[in-house]
Amino acid sequence: MKISQWTRAAMTAVVAAGLAVGSVAAASPAHAAGGYKGKVIAKKGLVIRSAPSSHAKATGSLEKGDKISLDCKANGPKVDGNGMWYELSNGKGWVTARYVDNIGAAPKLCPVADTEFGVGKTKSGVNMRSGPTTDDSIRGALPKGTKVTVRCYVKSEKVGSHQLWYLLDNGSWVSAANVKRLDVPASNWVRCT
Structure with missing residues (x-):
């Protein structure tokens, strides 16, 4: 059976598009490590801490409006009434959830792995x-x-x-x-x- 050059080109484009979409979907499963997103809303920026506490060592800072990737959340000391802390997925530390607006779903409790305690x-x-x-x-x-x-x-x-x-x-x-x-x-x- 003969296939025209136009039909062959169209089929190749459809297959290539399907592979591209499939690889993007496989590379970014919903809410895998770092799959949660947030935006810093603190007027004067936000301090990154080594552990989920305002008493833990400062390891960096974020500016208002910065978009961040989050792994999970854990209990910690309350900051303006909010006792949740988010772990940054880049491994640089923790930020209080009080000054982060979630983009989509909020992170799950740490640890995110399904494990016995x-x-x-x-x-x-x-x-x-x-x-x-x-x-x-x-x-x-x-x-x-x-x-x-x-x-x-x-x-x-x-x-x-x-x-x-x-x-x-x-x-x-x-x-x-x-x-x-x-x-x-x-x-x-x-x-x-």
């Missing part, structure tokens, strides 16, 4: 805090020997020789210095991403 036991009495630094407000205390469920961890202020802080399933933070990991798979202990 870590389980630990307090080695001593420990304060639960609103964020991952000792300057963040105390939300309550756990006595020695309390079993805790850990959603994920971040690096933040050092306590003793430990720089990790655990986000508990109740939304509070505790230093890893005060928690002994129990025998669960290492894969259950994940970064807040």
